[in-house]
Amino acid sequence: MRLLGISLAVLTMVASAAWAQDTLTSAENEQQYSACMVLVDKNPAEALESAVAWEKRGGADAAQHCQALAFIGLRQYEDAGVLLERIAETMPQVRAPIAAEVFGQAAYAWKLAGKDERALHDLNQGLLLQPKSGELLIDRALLYGESGMYFEALDDLNAAADLLPGRPDIFAYRASAYISLSQLDLAADNLDQALLIAPDYPQALLERGKLRQLNGDKEGARKDLLRVLEVAPKTDVAGAAQQQLEKLDLKAE
Numbered sequence: 001m002r003l004l005g006i007s008l009a010v011l012t013m014v015a016s017a018a019w020a021q022d023t024l025t026s027a028e029n030e031q032q033y034s035a036c037m038v039l040v041d042k043n044p045a046e047a048l049e050s051a052v053a054w055e056k057r058g059g060a061d062a063a064q065h066c067q068a069l070a071f072i073g074l075r076q077y078e079d080a081g082v083l084l085e086r087i088a089e090t091m092p093q094v095r096a097p098i099a100a101e102v103f104g105q106a107a108y109a110w111k112l113a114g115k116d117e118r119a120l121h122d123l124n125q126g127l128l129l130q131p132k133s134g135e136l137l138i139d140r141a142l143l144y145g146e147s148g149m150y151f152e153a154l155d156d157l158n159a160a161a162d163l164l165p166g167r168p169d170i171f172a173y174r175a176s177a178y179i180s181l182s183q184l185d186l187a188a189d190n191l192d193q194a195l196l197i198a199p200d201y202p203q204a205l206l207e208r209g210k211l212r213q214l215n216g217d218k219e220g221a222r223k224d225l226l227r228v229l230e231v232a233p234k235t236d237v238a239g240a241a242q243q244q245l246e247k248l249d250l251k252a253e
């Protein structure tokens with residue numbers, strides 16, 4: 001299952017929201033924000049330094065948001081989570097959709113920090129503000145799934161499927177939950193749907209490899225798992241596929 005992700009859409013919303021004091025114009029803050037985002041990817045330490053200086057000049061929450069993302073890049077996940085929560089909690093009601101996305105980012109930070117309960121709390125807060133956020137529902141479903149709460153995960157995934165029809169990841173994650181519940185026929189149906197939409201979708205190939213192994217089709221399982229390594233090398237999904245292949249080889253000995 002995928003990690004909770006930072007939504008790129010929220011970055012545009014943050015800049016356009018013009019969270020700033022009067023010392024800088026909206027255009028200046030948007031330009032500063034874009035530059036800070038580039039630095040977050042290239043040099044998080046430099047981005048943090050730049051964002052702190054920008055905040056002192058009137059960057060306000062936009063500058064703090066860049067600081068929080070820099071903290072994630074520096075693997076200071078708890079610092080990022082606390083700061084992102086503060087930003088989301090202090091936003092006015094008119095910015096509820098943005099606050100919901102920022103709560104989702106805070107959940108991502110807490111997930112990376114190994115604090116799943118705090119991550120779940122923030123996802124719940126985000127969904128209170130934006131109940132029809134398909135992305136937040138998916139992220140909460142993944143947390144539920146990792147905690148063994150498969151029926152709760154399926155409830156969220158079913159709701160997300162209504163909001164985001166045609167998404168192969170939702171079908172793949174539902175299949176994963178069904179496999180865990182030993183409902184293999186339902187898992188197969190969902191994987192068929194995922195791979196019909198995206199024939200080389202890595203998560204679906206991984207789950208089908210697991211399913212085929214459970215059904216005794218070792219060659220089919222190996223084919224799917226090797227395909228994951230081809231289409232998504234150096235990813236978390238590829239790492240999971242490699243582990244599954246190793247288990248397959250051990251059982252073959």
